[in-house]
Amino acid sequence: MNQNRNEISEEEPICRYLFHSNNYSASNGRVRYNAFLPLNGETSVFRIKNLSEEEVWDIGQREIADRRNKELKARGDVIASSIYEVGLGLEPEISSHHLHANIINWPKVKSEQILIARKVADSAELHLNPNS
Amino acid sequence: MPSTSVALDYGQMPKNEALEAFAFLLSQEISAPINNTLPEEASPSLGTDVECISYELRGLVDWVDDAIEELDEIYKEFSEEDWDGYGAVALSPEAYYEARKFLINVPTFLPKPEITAEPDGGIGLEWYKDRGYSYIVSVNGNKTISYAGLFGFESETHGKESFFGPLPKIVIDGLKRLYPYESE
Numbered sequence: 001m002n003q004n005r006n007e008i009s010e011e012e013p014i015c016r017y018l019f020h021s022n023n024y025s026a027s028n029g030r031v032r033y034n035a036f037l038p039l040n041g042e043t044s045v046f047r048i049k050n051l052s053e054e055e056v057w058d059i060g061q062r063e064i065a066d067r068r069n070k071e072l073k074a075r076g077d078v079i080a081s082s083i084y085e086v087g088l089g090l091e092p093e094i095s096s097h098h099l100h101a102n103i104i105n106w107p108k109v110k111s112e113q114i115l116i117a118r119k120v121a122d123s124a125e126l127h128l129n130p131n132s
Numbered sequence: 133m134p135s136t137s138v139a140l141d142y143g144q145m146p147k148n149e150a151l152e153a154f155a156f157l158l159s160q161e162i163s164a165p166i167n168n169t170l171p172e173e174a175s176p177s178l179g180t181d182v183e184c185i186s187y188e189l190r191g192l193v194d195w196v197d198d199a200i201e202e203l204d205e206i207y208k209e210f211s212e213e214d215w216d217g218y219g220a221v222a223l224s225p226e227a228y229y230e231a232r233k234f235l236i237n238v239p240t241f242l243p244k245p246e247i248t249a250e251p252d253g254g255i256g257l258e259w260y261k262d263r264g265y266s267y268i269v270s271v272n273g274n275k276t277i278s279y280a281g282l283f284g285f286e287s288e289t290h291g292k293e294s295f296f297g298p299l300p301k302i303v304i305d306g307l308k309r310l311y312p313y314e315s316e
Contacts, residue, residue: 019217022206022249032248033258033268039251044218070217111290114256114268115280122263122282 008090008101010081014045016124017060019070024126031076031124036103036117043103045090048077057129063097074128082123086116195244199235202247203228203255210249221253226273230295231255234271237299241314242307245269254278259310267310269303271295281306 008014016035018024023035036043046063048056057072065072080090089105103120106113209215210223231247234257238245245257254272267281277300280290293300 017217020215020249022210023216025246030260032246034248034250034256037251039219039221064217068214068217109278109290109292110252110254110270110272111278111280111292114270114278115282115288115290118266118268118280118282 007092008047008080010079010084012047012049012080014078014080014083014090014101015048015056015060016043016045016076016078017064017072018074018076019065019068019072021073024074024076026074026126026128029126031121031126033114033118033121035076036120036124037113038103038106038117041104041106042091043106045101045103046097047092047099047101057131059097059099060129061131063100071132072129073132074126076121076124076126078120078124083120086119088116088120194240196235196238196240199244199247200232203231203235206247206249206255215249216251218251220249220251223249223255224253224273227253227255227271228273230271230273230275231257234269234277234295234299239304239307242311243314259307261310265310267306277303279303279306281310283309 016031018031018035022032024031046056046059048059051059056075060072060075064070083090083103087105087107088103090101091104092101094100107116207223207228210220213222214220215222238257242259245259248256248258250256250270250272252272254270256268256270258266258268260266264282264284268279270278270280272278275295277293277295278290279293279302280288282288289306291302293302
């Protein structure tokens with residue numbers, strides 16, 4: 001049994017904050033695959049269980065947008081199970097924030113990464129930042 | 133004043149003939165006086181007895197110029213590191229040239245793909261039909277194409293092919309699989 005899987009339950013909602021419109025299609029209301037592609041073997045996400053919408057946006061704004069001088073444009077929400085189902089893992093990584101985590105266990109082969117990222121993006125729900 | 137109505141069923145014509153007929157029709161419209169009608173005798177085979185103008189242009193109008201223009205914009209915009217806020221690599225000129233070469237050579241029966249920047253500096257071209265139905269081609273300036281396709285329940289493919297000259301057949305076949313009717 002994957003230990004990470006024990007730490008983040010299958011029902012937990014996870015979000016990927018998006019800072020560029022190339023990562024989503026607002027007109028079609030969907031997240032693009034490139035939003036979930038890993039860099040150096042992991043994809044940075046946040047755990048958002050039991051948080052209000054305002055709190056979710058606030059984390060993205062304070063923890064990433066403000067620190068990196070980016071405009072928080074949108075986010076893609078997925079349930080953890082849709083990440084586990086495609087063979088990926090979720091690992092809490094709390095050095096920067098207690099709700100931060102990484103999507104891990106990405107395959108090394110780029111084409112397989114793309115395929116899996118497409119599947120994760122297919123299960124994601126796009127939310128546009130109301131304050132953007 | 134009677135209006136002229138022309139319908140061209142391009143779907144039933146070989147592509148060259150269809151293009152020729154369409155070019156002829158355009159030239160007639162441009163050169164004809166405003167109040168003139170399309171000369172039925174000039175092109176009796178075009179079926180001028182139909183009442184509405186219906187230009188079915190899918191697959192005939194070339195979207196490549198638009199796509200390359202979009203690619204140019206994307207390349208300019210993503211040529212700086214960390215464009216995504218997570219440390220993404222800047223797009224390289226080599227990736228740009230490969231994406232451009234792919235677009236120039238891609239069959240025009242396809243619709244225009246979405247052009248995406250990838251965090252490792254690659255450029256993706258995605259044909260997205262619906263959830264679970266898409267085909268993605270990715271280039272990274274290393275003379276290879278990574279491709280991934282979803283074709284519905286339990287049907288998927290992915291792989292890598294060298295990209296020196298023409299588009300790999302396996303990629304064309306994958307795109308035809310996603311767009312079986314358009315490719316006929």
